Amino acid sequence: MRIRPIDLVDVFVYLVVLGVFVQFFPEVIAESFALSLLTAVLLKVVLEVVTTVKKRIVARIRDARSVWVRVVNIASLLVLMPGSKFVVLELVDVLFGDAVYLGGFFAVTGLIIVLMLARGGVRMIWVPRESDHTSRQ
Numbered sequence: 001m002r003i004r005p006i007d008l009v010d011v012f013v014y015l016v017v018l019g020v021f022v023q024f025f026p027e028v029i030a031e032s033f034a035l036s037l038l039t040a041v042l043l044k045v046v047l048e049v050v051t052t053v054k055k056r057i058v059a060r061i062r063d064a065r066s067v068w069v070r071v072v073n074i075a076s077l078l079v080l081m082p083g084s085k086f087v088v089l090e091l092v093d094v095l096f097g098d099a100v101y102l103g104g105f106f107a108v109t110g111l112i113i114v115l116m117l118a119r120g121g122v123r124m125i126w127v128p129r130e131s132d133h134t135s136r137q
Helices: 005-024 033-063 067-099 105-126 130-136
Strands: none
Touching: 005 033, 005 105, 033 067, 033 105, 067 105
């Protein structure tokens, strides 16, 4: 796996968002900048895996010919979405202990929503659209 520049931008965005959450939400704790950076990297890895799995499940839902296949994949998606928040909380607890605390299920859900919105916003600015490439050539 190769690290792309956009991956580093994502980690920077996650670090900034996490810093804002630590600043304004007392239930979100990161004891140092280094721990915030490591947490941002962990969030990047977990969210990339979850996004990849989610895209595969959605593709299976669209391609399914049987109702049962669709039902199973929709159920998988419904388990994945909240389940991923528990995975994030557990990984942070195992790796960082009491030095990092993301505030529980609802706080981490809000954090992840803001992370994904910030990531999407930065990618709209950072990643050129295909039409931009063709019009410049």
